[in-house]
Amino acid sequence: MRLLVTGGAGFMGSNFVHYIYASRPDAEILVYDKFTYAGRIENLKELDTSRVKIVKGDILDQEKFTETLKAFQPDYVVHFAAETHVDRSIKDPSIFIDVNVKGVYIILEALRRHDGPKLIHISTDEVYGDISGEPVTEEAPFKPSSPYSASKASGDLLCQAYWRTYSLPVRIVRPSNNYGPRQFPEKLIPKTILRALNGLPIPVYGDGSQERDWLYVEDFSRGLETIILRGRDGEAYNLPGLNPKTNIQVIQDILTLLGKPHSLITFVPDRPGHDKRYAMRGDKVLSLGWKPQTPWLDGLRKTIEWYKANEWWWRPLLGDEFFSKDTPWGGTR
Incomplete structure (x- = not known):
């Protein structure tokens, strides 16, 4: 092939x-x-x-x-x-x-x-x-x-x-x-991991109730x-991931796995046109014999451990904006 x-x-x-x-x-x-x-x-x-x-x-x-x-x-x-x-x-x-x-x-x-x-x-x-x-x-x-x-x-x-x-x-x-290894730090999960590791506030759009399927x-x-x-x-x-989570749930799970306080979460004004929820059926691909195999918390642990073990990969990508207390999410995708 x-x-x-x-x-x-x-x-x-x-x-x-x-x-x-x-x-x-x-x-x-x-x-x-x-x-x-x-x-x-x-x-x-x-x-x-x-x-x-x-x-x-x-x-x-x-x-x-x-x-x-x-x-x-x-x-x-x-x-x-x-x-x-x-x-x-x-x-x-x-x-x-x-x-x-x-x-x-x-x-x-x-x-x-x-x-x-x-x-x-x-x-x-x-x-x-x-x-x-x-x-x-x-x-x-x-x-x-x-x-x-x-x-x-x-x-x-x-x-x-x-x-x-x-x-x-x-x-x-x-x-x-x-989500997983090698995701650019502007995205929700790696950004949360890296800001939490550095003891920085976690800015969240709106009330964090937007739901995504991970x-x-x-x-x-x-x-x-x-x-x-x-x-x-x-x-x-x-x-589909068949694993819907709100943004605030995702962030709370990461903070819990890292042993960081949930008080790091801070809410900022929502972005324009922010979709509330994505949700797909997967009947066609499931009929081909595929289904997700990685439980949510297992995948999240693997992702966290990869970022902790590969500072050489992400450290050069972080500018001053990343460490700003007021930097909002760069999206949830």
């Missing part, structure tokens, strides 16, 4: 590369990554370069991506590369439109003109927007709330259109919130592998 993984140096992408590297010794992997702030070569440093090739490239560079595709001849293009941070999208939507919409178009066009590889497009549960009732299926309408989720929904629609119009073999994967990143990687091996072209697959 030959996999070209765009964004393979980011959080979810690099964890998937590590998972495939360990579970499938016959797999050949090429990571295609721009190495922006969240895509780091450090995330791949333990891997043997004879099995994992690395190309520094931008998905918006159509010529370079096409050349890489032709040279490597993958069986699958697993497309992680994206701008994913809600707060950043609110401050400046333009890069989200470029990367998450135009970037998907460039990849689809390259694959349309290069017959062979299947596209596995990594999306998000946020395309469904705020869910007030029962968890949704893959047929639910899109109701994105932020420029980020709107850009991801646009990418999904392009993938669906290329399947319908050109019969381009594509599968869409919509995971719930992932999935340990290794379970996500197994689910993605299942969809690659057993899924069907033209289908979208929800990949």
Whole structure:
């Protein structure tokens, strides 16, 4: 199996590369990554370069991506590369439109003109927007709330259109919130861990009652592998954690595991358009034989221990803003 993984140096992408590297010794992997702030070569440093090739490239560079595709001849293009941070999208939507919409178009066009590889497009549960009732299926309408989720929904629609119009073999994967090692410190769980370790206040948007469905990143990687091996072209697959938690519950659990006082929690004004709840059904992927295996507190302990053991990884990423008492969350994704 030959996999070209765009964004393979980011959080979810690099964890998937590590998972495939360990579970499938016959797999050949090429990571295609721009190495922006969240895509780091450090995330791949333990891997043997004879099995994992690395190309520094931008998905918006159509010529370079096409050349890489032709040279490597993958069986699958697993497309992680994206701008994913809600707060950043609110401050400046333009890069989200470029990367998450135009970037998907460039990849689809390259694959349309290069017959062979299947596209596995990594999306998000946020395309469904705020869910007030029962968890949704893959047929639910899109109701994105932020420029980020709107850009991801646009990418999904392009993938669906290329399947319908050109019969381009594509599968869409919509995971719930992932957590685990190598996640950039602007996200909820690592930011809480690192601020708590440093005895800093934990700012929380609103009252912290926003609910997310948390999935340990290794379970996500197994689910993605299942969809690659057993899924069907033209289908979208929800990949839920089946583990809903409010933001305040997440923070309290981390503080308890670290032995830190809950008095570190401080509440700040909510962000614009903040979704209250995400919730998906996972019947389609469950029917393929996958289900989450990592209990919440076990996954949280593993995540905490990784950050405690790898200060070399996160310490260079923290600027003065991180240590500010008034710094709000950089999102919950």
